[in-house]
Amino acid sequence: MKDSKDKPEIDEIGCLEAINGLYAYLDGEMNDPESIAKFEHHLEHCQACYSRTELESALGELIRKSAKGKAPEKLQNRLRKLIDGI
Numbered sequence: 001m002k003d004s005k006d007k008p009e010i011d012e013i014g015c016l017e018a019i020n021g022l023y024a025y026l027d028g029e030m031n032d033p034e035s036i037a038k039f040e041h042h043l044e045h046c047q048a049c050y051s052r053t054e055l056e057s058a059l060g061e062l063i064r065k066s067a068k069g070k071a072p073e074k075l076q077n078r079l080r081k082l083i084d085g086i
């Protein structure tokens, strides 16, 4: 497809991979933009992961940490956006 040039397709990852990546993501250890994009893409499209208690509590935990200035502002904004969508 020619249209896919501007918007490269993101590989779908499975729920297990998303959950495995969750903590690296939350810890800010996921530095690869491609991995981050895949992870966020999965969360945006997977209702099962989105509604996971585990995920929500981990996000909540990070937000609490963020309040103490431990998380980068950019990450905080991403998380707020994700949480708003839940």
Ligand SMILES: [Zn+2]
Pocket (backbone or CB within 6 Å): 014, 015, 016, 018, 042, 046, 047, 048, 049, 050
């Ligand atoms: Zn999932």
